[in-house]
Amino acid sequence: MTVTAAIDGAAGSATWADALLLSFAQAGYVRAQPDILQPAEPFLDLSGEDIRKSLYLTTDASGEELCLRPDLTIPVARDYLASGRAGQPAGFSYLGPVFRFRDGQPSQFLQAGIESFGRQDRAAADAEMLALALEATSAFGLSDVEIRTGDVALFSALIDALELYPVWKRRLIKDFNRKVSLAHDIEQLTLATAPGRNEYEGVLAALAGSDRKAALALVTDLMSIAGTTNVGGRTVAEIADRFLEQSTLKSGALPPDALATIKRFLSIAGDPDDAVAQLRALADDTKLDLTAAIDQLESRVGFMAARGIDTSLTRFSTSFGRGLDYYTGFEFELHAKGYANGQIKGDGIEPLVAGGRYDGLMSQLGSAAPIPAVGFSVWIEALTQLRKPARSTS
Structure with a gap:
């Protein structure tokens, strides 16, 4: 059953968010309900700067620093690792309040989403996340959304292949994850x-x-x-x-050849199939081994098409990043555009749905062995506002 069908068939008293959660369960994702109060350390160490500076912090009687959960990815991952299913393929869905300081906006807001752990078929799992995310927006009446995608693994592969000094590698990856415009600031990074x-x-x-x-x-x-x-x-x-x-x-500064290669890489954007061709041309011209990362991107695009996603309408950019330090691969955001239910949408600055792959997070949270992971979050309030019918002026 699709997300749309589940919501259309839900009881009238059920909220749209509850119906969305029901559809996730029907897709095989078990409800997770992590604690609202969480250890602060994982968020301080592993999240992006935007989340770190927005935390609501407190300390318990033992001196441990705690926080109200600012999102649900890390809490769901921690509960999974503490369970008997750790290391095995498992999928979870969630719906609940999260807490972040947001200037001029409510600090408590509702978030739904999916986290998938342990699947080795990474490209297929990535495509499934994007397909489910698109069904979620469609269920709220948004059939025309902008799909923005990227892949930090490609940038990491490029930096590794260039054999730069470790200090440059760390700084470039760190600034990429923090959504610094490398094409504009890269010279400054090397001073x-x-x-x-x-x-x-x-x-x-x-x-x-x-x-x-x-x-x-x-x-x-x-x-x-x-x-x-x-x-x-x-x-x-x-x-x-x-x-x-x-x-x-x-x-x-960086060696001129390396600088030119990075700038060329970061300029690649547009149709994913065209991006694959440009990346292979870059690898051939520079004699850099980027084959595995490019193959993964091409495989993902194939699985996206197999799920009915029109990849020609999907914008891919090598410089796209979501600003979270724990992402390691595929990243995406869905933004509002055009019309839905007769209403003009907003400017699309903030995403309605966003997610990606974070294969390194489980080890950082204490797993003895790496565990593949991918997921996304849905901003319920933003979607609900967009689907409201226009008020009558008569």
């Missing part, structure tokens, strides 16, 4: 970030332009003279890498 001098200035100058072997030899000699083998629990190799990263940041 020296430690103005002024410090006690290690001479060492940094000596390491500038060195390879890792030379850096390791220098730091090993210095520590040998000092009669120590580690500092603060760090090994000689770790300390050498840290000094090398600092000297790299102070040495200037």
Whole structure:
């Protein structure tokens, strides 16, 4: 049964949100009801800056920092990991209040959604999430929505293939996840970030332009003279890498070839099939091995088409990111546009539905083995407002 059919068949007293949840259950997703009060640490460590700065925090009698849940992905994931099904394929749906400070808007609002854990058929699972998200908006009377998609795994694969220094890799990925416009700001990312001098200035100058072997030899000699083998629990190799990263940041901009490649990559946008062709051309021209990441994108597009999604109307952009640090692959947002029930929609700045793949989150939450994960959230109030019939002026 489709989401639309489930809602149309729901009892008149049921809310649209409850009917939506029922449709998710009929699609095989079990109702999850995580606690409203959650440990704050996972959200502070793993969420994006927008969520971190909007948390409602408190402390219990033992000193543990707690928060009102700002979303439901991490709470549902924590409950799954604590259950007997951890590591096995499992799907959950949810409906409940979440709490975030939002300037000029209510801090408590209703959110529904789906989280899918443990499925190894990643491309098919990604396509299923997008199809269910589109059915959810359609059920609220929005048949014409803008589909925005991206894939942070492609950017990660590019940065890995370029074999940049670790400090550049970390900074570029971090700023991509935080929705920084890399095409505009990338030169700034590679400038020296430690103005002024410090006690290690001479060492940094000596390491500038060195390879890792030379850096390791220098730091090993210095520590040998000092009669120590580690500092603060760090090994000689770790300390050498840290000094090398600092000297790299102070040495200037990214290599011109790498900078040009990243800019070309970030300019790819439009039809997903065209994007695949442009990405393969980029990989061929630069001799970079991006095959696995591009194949995953192409496979996902195929599964999307198999589910009836018109991929030619789907906007794909290599620079698209949702601003959450834990995303590792496919990301998407659905935005309002055009008309529904005779009403002109809003400007589409805030998504009606949004989600993506976060394969690394389970390990960060304590799983001993990696567990694939993908899901999405539905902003119930926004959808409900958009489907209200226009008021009569007679």
